[in-house]
Amino acid sequence: MDIQPIFEIREPAEGEVQLPEGAKMTVADLRTLRVTYLDLSGEMRHGLLVCNKKIAAELLEIFRELFEAGYRLDKIRLAGEYGGDDDLMMADDNTSCFNYRCVANTDMLSMHARGLAVDINPFYNPYIQNGVVMPPQAAAYADREADFEHKITHEDTCYKIFARHGWKWGGDWQTSKDYQHFYKPESFKVRVKRRISRLFAGK
Known part of the structure; x- marks a missing residue:
């Protein structure tokens, strides 16, 4: 049976979200996206991502545009x-969004923990610090001057689509690079509200 393109949003099913006790996010804050993508060999696949419900519709549209542009993703x-x-996800080149974790080598929650960040083809686009x-x-x-497939640059279709929707790219950071x-x-307004809540929480 041929795979038909599917792009849909739904509430997370049981087992799709792992949250530790005391997490600052709840399942109700999240949505599951079912998307269709082209893998690295050009085969059509279906994948699941969990993201913040505030960006669910926009992120679904981004992945629809990536698919329509013929952009290739190893796996989702x-x-x-x-x-x-x-580390396992990066080594396996898995594209993902929500993951309740801290920024590497810190105790600060990552934007992935709030479902507001996406890692695209991470094996070909590594994180580099010091x-x-x-x-x-x-x-x-890590050599971004080298010529290889699936490299995200300012000229890459993936970058252009995310940028058009107002997203920022870790490849533009100064002290580290997260391609x-x-x-x-x-x-x-949201940042101020978050800081105020931290003050009242004694953090």
Whole structure:
């Protein structure tokens, strides 16, 4: 049977979201996206992403545009299939969104923990900080002057689609580079509200 393109939003099913006790997010804050994509060999596949419900419609449209543009993604699987282990997901080149975790080497919650960031083809687009490449198996792709497939640059279709929707790219960071990482900036009003809540919480 031929695979037909599907792009839909629904509430997360049981088992699709893993949250630790005391998490600052709830399942009600999230939505599951079912999307169709082209894998690296050009085969049509279906994948699932969990994201913040505030960006669900927009992110669904972004993945629809990626599909219609013929953009290739290695795989799209839920973080829970990897036990939430970001290193495993990067090494397996898994495109994902929500994952309740902290920023690497810190105790600060990642934007992935709020479902506001997406990592695209992370093996070919590694995270680099102080000369350390993550995942380490992707060291060959840390040289962004080299010519290779699936490399995200300012000229890449993926970058252009996310940027058109107002998303920012980790490849533009100054002190580190996160070439796989796209995130939806929070509004000034939301940032102020978050800071006030932290003050009242004694943090």
